[in-house]
Amino acid sequence: xxxxxxxxxxxxxxxxxxxxxxxxxxxxxxxxxxxxxxxxxxxxxxxxxxxxxxxxxxxxxxxxxxxxxxxxxxxxxxxxxxxxxxxxxxxxxxxxxxxxxxxxxxxxxxxxxxxxxxxxxxxxxxxxxxxxxxxxxxxxxxxxxxxxxxxxxxxxxxxxxxxxxxxxxxxxxxxxxxxxxxxxxxxxxxxxxxxxxxxxxxxxxxxxxxxxxxxxxxxxxxxxxxxxxxxxxxxxxxxxxxxxxxxxxxxxxxxxxxxxxxxxxxxxxxxxxxxxxxxxxxxxxxxxxxxxxxxxxxxxxxxxxxxxxxxxxxxxxxxxxxxxxxxxxxxxxxxxx
Amino acid sequence: xxxxxxxxxxxxxxxxxxxxxxxxxxxxxxxxxxxxxxxxxxxxxxxxxxxxxxxxxxxxxxxxxxxxxxxxxxxxxxxxxxxxxxxxxxxxxxxxxxxxxxxxxxxxxxxxxxxxxxxxxxxxxxxxxxxxxxxxxxxxxxxxxxxxxxxxxxxxxxxxxxxxxxxxxxxxxxxxxxxxxxxxxxxxxxxxxxxxxxxxxxxxxxxxxxxxxxxxxxxxxxxxxxxxxxxxxxxxxxxxxxxxxxxxxxxxxxxxxxxxxxxxxxxxxxxxxxxxxxxxxxxxxxxxxxxxxxxxxxxxxxxxxxxxxxxxxxxxxxxxxxxxxxxxxxxxxxxxx
Numbered sequence: 001x002x003x004x005x006x007x008x009x010x011x012x013x014x015x016x017x018x019x020x021x022x023x024x025x026x027x028x029x030x031x032x033x034x035x036x037x038x039x040x041x042x043x044x045x046x047x048x049x050x051x052x053x054x055x056x057x058x059x060x061x062x063x064x065x066x067x068x069x070x071x072x073x074x075x076x077x078x079x080x081x082x083x084x085x086x087x088x089x090x091x092x093x094x095x096x097x098x099x100x101x102x103x104x105x106x107x108x109x110x111x112x113x114x115x116x117x118x119x120x121x122x123x124x125x126x127x128x129x130x131x132x133x134x135x136x137x138x139x140x141x142x143x144x145x146x147x148x149x150x151x152x153x154x155x156x157x158x159x160x161x162x163x164x165x166x167x168x169x170x171x172x173x174x175x176x177x178x179x180x181x182x183x184x185x186x187x188x189x190x191x192x193x194x195x196x197x198x199x200x201x202x203x204x205x206x207x208x209x210x211x212x213x214x215x216x217x218x219x220x221x222x223x224x225x226x227x228x229x230x231x232x233x234x235x236x237x238x239x240x241x242x243x244x245x246x247x248x249x250x251x252x253x254x255x256x257x258x259x260x261x262x263x264x265x266x267x268x269x270x271x272x273x274x275x276x277x278x279x280x281x282x283x284x285x286x287x288x289x290x291x292x293x294x295x296x297x298x299x300x301x302x303x304x305x306x307x308x309x310x311x312x313x314x315x316x317x318x319x320x321x322x323x324x325x326x327x328x329x330x331x332x333x334x335x336x337x
Numbered sequence: 338x339x340x341x342x343x344x345x346x347x348x349x350x351x352x353x354x355x356x357x358x359x360x361x362x363x364x365x366x367x368x369x370x371x372x373x374x375x376x377x378x379x380x381x382x383x384x385x386x387x388x389x390x391x392x393x394x395x396x397x398x399x400x401x402x403x404x405x406x407x408x409x410x411x412x413x414x415x416x417x418x419x420x421x422x423x424x425x426x427x428x429x430x431x432x433x434x435x436x437x438x439x440x441x442x443x444x445x446x447x448x449x450x451x452x453x454x455x456x457x458x459x460x461x462x463x464x465x466x467x468x469x470x471x472x473x474x475x476x477x478x479x480x481x482x483x484x485x486x487x488x489x490x491x492x493x494x495x496x497x498x499x500x501x502x503x504x505x506x507x508x509x510x511x512x513x514x515x516x517x518x519x520x521x522x523x524x525x526x527x528x529x530x531x532x533x534x535x536x537x538x539x540x541x542x543x544x545x546x547x548x549x550x551x552x553x554x555x556x557x558x559x560x561x562x563x564x565x566x567x568x569x570x571x572x573x574x575x576x577x578x579x580x581x582x583x584x585x586x587x588x589x590x591x592x593x594x595x596x597x598x599x600x601x602x603x604x605x606x607x608x609x610x611x612x613x614x615x616x617x618x619x620x621x622x623x624x625x626x627x628x629x630x631x632x633x634x635x636x637x638x639x640x641x642x643x644x645x646x647x648x649x650x651x652x653x654x655x656x657x658x659x660x661x662x663x664x665x666x667x668x669x670x671x672x673x674x
Contacts, residue, residue, distance in 0.1 A: 006667070007667060007671045008666055008667025010560075010671070011560060011561065011665075011666075011667045011671070012559065012560025012561030012562075012565050012606075013561055013565060013664055013665040013666055013667050014664045014665060014666045014667075015666050015667055016560075017664065036569075036573070037420055038389060038415075038416040038417075038419050038420055038556065038557070039387035039388055039389035039416055039417055039419075039420040039422060039482075039484075040387065040388045040389070041385050041386070041387055041388075041420065041486070042385065042386045042387070042388055043385055044381040044382070044383055044384065044385065044386055045381070045383060046381055046382060046383035047381065048378050048379065048380055048381065049378070049379045049381055050376035050377065050378055050379070051376055051377045051378075051379055051426055051428060051461060051462055051483060052375060052376035052377070052428070052462050053428035053429070053430050053462055053463060053464050053479070053481055054430065054464045055430040055431070055432050055464050055466045055479060056466075057432060057466045057468050057472075057473075059472075078375075079375040079376055080375075080376055082375050082376075083374055083375055083376040083378065085376060089388055091388060091389070091390035091481050092390070093390050093391065093392040093430075093479045093481075094392070095392050095394060095432070095477055124388060125388055125389050125390055126390060127390050127391045127392050127479075129392045129393075129394045129477075129672075129674075130671070131394050131396075131474060131671075131672060132671065132672075134471075135394075135396075135473070135474040136394075136472070136473050136474065136477070137468060137472040137473065140432055140466075140473070140477065142390070142392060142430045142464075142479035142481075144390055144428050144430075144479075144481035145376075146388060146483070147376075149378070219375065220375070222349065223347075223348060223349025223353075224348065224349030224350055225349075228349050228350060232373075236373070269349075327350055327351045327354065328348075328350040328351060329345055329348075329350055329351045329352050330343070330344060330345025330348045330350050330351075330352055334344045334347070334348070334467070334468075334469065335466075335468060335469075337466075
């Protein structure tokens with residue numbers, strides 16, 4: 001009983017106070033958080049800042065290559081980084097189901113602390129709510145993040161000035177996260193070999209932005225995958241994009257499960273992958289920079305911006321056929337993040 | 338079926354895209370939000386900013402005097418204001434249960450938009466997740482907020498320099514929110530007369546801070562109520578506080594239900610009430626300023642900082658007896674915010 005979340009842990013009383021001190025402060029410790037004010041007070045420099053939010057409901061909470069805690073920090077760090085910001089401050093909101101294991105919660109909290117620390121960001125404010133058994137599925141996490149935009153990224157504005165001939169690059173194989181989560185959910189036999197790609201890309205992205213490459217767009221390939229991301233940018237900027245499937249890395253277990261279940265890896269969620277659109281002249285240099293990072297070893301040029309302004313994305317298959325990649329109505333796999 | 342949330346609304350695909358455009362952009366519209374980037378880009382001035390987060394799980398979603406939408410914005414606005422910040426930017430994270438009514442969602446979204454607009458804050462970034470039926474209770478909302486601290490509040494630091502003789506003020510009756518939510522939950526007959534006090538106190542608080550009153554502490558009296566709030570500040574600052582129950586406004590229906598169910602109004606949650614600790618010399622002027630605001634009409638001096646450094650809070654009853662107000666283990670009513 002004492003190892004489980006109770007309604008009182010969300011009450012504002014002594015149980016909550018103890019949870020905050022003995023669990024959250026212990027692992028997230030920093031002077032801004034432990035002031036226990038209603039808000040964290042941040043110094044600013046007059047530079048622009050980025051602000052983002054994400055809720056995480058992944059099922060199951062633990063999967064090969066990560067857990068909901070790691071995911072909840074990396075997801076928000078990546079949303080800041082793709083906008084050119086250096087992640088600094090993170091807020092955490094927990095919604096806990098009565099009866100949830102305090103031991104599992106601590107594992108998750110440790111994952112969060114580790115990822116935030118690796119990226120040099122601090123968890124500075126938080127909130128905890130508890131609902132009765134059956135009113136939530138174990139644990140949901142919201143993280144919001146704030147980062148400062150350094151001078152070298154000040155004029156990096158996602159998607160502007162994309163032109164015919166620009167190339168599309170991704171930093172590695174598609175679908176690892178979605179299939180790793182599915183494998184943990186369904187207890188599929190290949191789970192020992194496949195891991196989620198869940199990772200913070202802050203360092204890799206800022207290495208690119210610091211260089212003088214003519215980078216026009218970066219976005220992380222989460223829900224909806226590569227196909228949805230390219231559709232969004234194609235439609236918003238009124239450009240046409242073509243990708244070559246033969247150049248897109250897909251790991252064998254992912255390809256296998258996609259064939260069996262009829263999934264398309266181009267639409268599968270990733271948590272450590274980005275698409276980059278860059279001027280053709282700098283494409284090779286971008287690939288070189290990405291491959292220096294362990295998270296970009298398999299980076300590849302996978303497509304180009306074509307002539308046309310219809311907001312259309314097409315994929316050329318290995319045998320040369322072409323198909324339109326449309327934005328789909330729903331998702332192949334719910335609750336993968 | 339088309340009037341309900343489906344799993345696809347959280348998928349990253351077309352259904353989600355439509356929900357974002359036809360519901361969230363429609364009501365929250367502002368240029369930062371509709372850029373649809375992974376983060377909102379904020380200008381800063383070099384002044385300090387406050388950053389806060391809160392999740393909302395109130396049950397039921399609609400109650401006399403408000404709904405979860407109004408609550409989710411006011412709660413975060415108030416957390417910023419009590420730290421001296423002027424609320425500017427808000428993020429919103431929805432966790433929706435499959436099957437939840439789109440019509441009810443829109444009502445909630447309209448409430449959120451209205452409260453943000455009244456306070457001059459913009460909802461600039463957001464996220465939507467959907468879980469299967471039975472995996473969440475209809476709708477949970479997280480809001481995070483950022484506000485800038487103006488020059489006049491720069492040196493306002495919660496709780497420092499509190500001295501013997503300082504007085505404790507509240508801006509009106511206690512327990513209205515908790516009992517209004519309870520009444521809606523249990524369909525109690527007095528619900529027609531009692532309303533939640535849920536409100537944004539931004540304006541009222543900044544009127545105080547702009548004046549040259551010697552205000553030492555402000556906090557909103559949410560979970561755990563007045564007693565918990567005073568215990569926190571008494572313990573953190575090592576001071577002793579005494580309050581007089583006869584001076585504490587409690588509405589008749591709240592008093593009635595407290596007597597029947599054995600609740601103590603001093604521990605009940607409020608969503609439009611603050612405690613203020615101020616130098617005795619300025620107490621009357623603070624009361625005068627508060628009463629000019631419709632949200633402070635019933636403001637009253639309810640206690641004093643006594644000699645002693647034990648972190649103890651005592652209450653003197655109407656007939657003169659004294660009792661210690663300890664921090665309780667749990668909450669009388671779960672899910673009131």
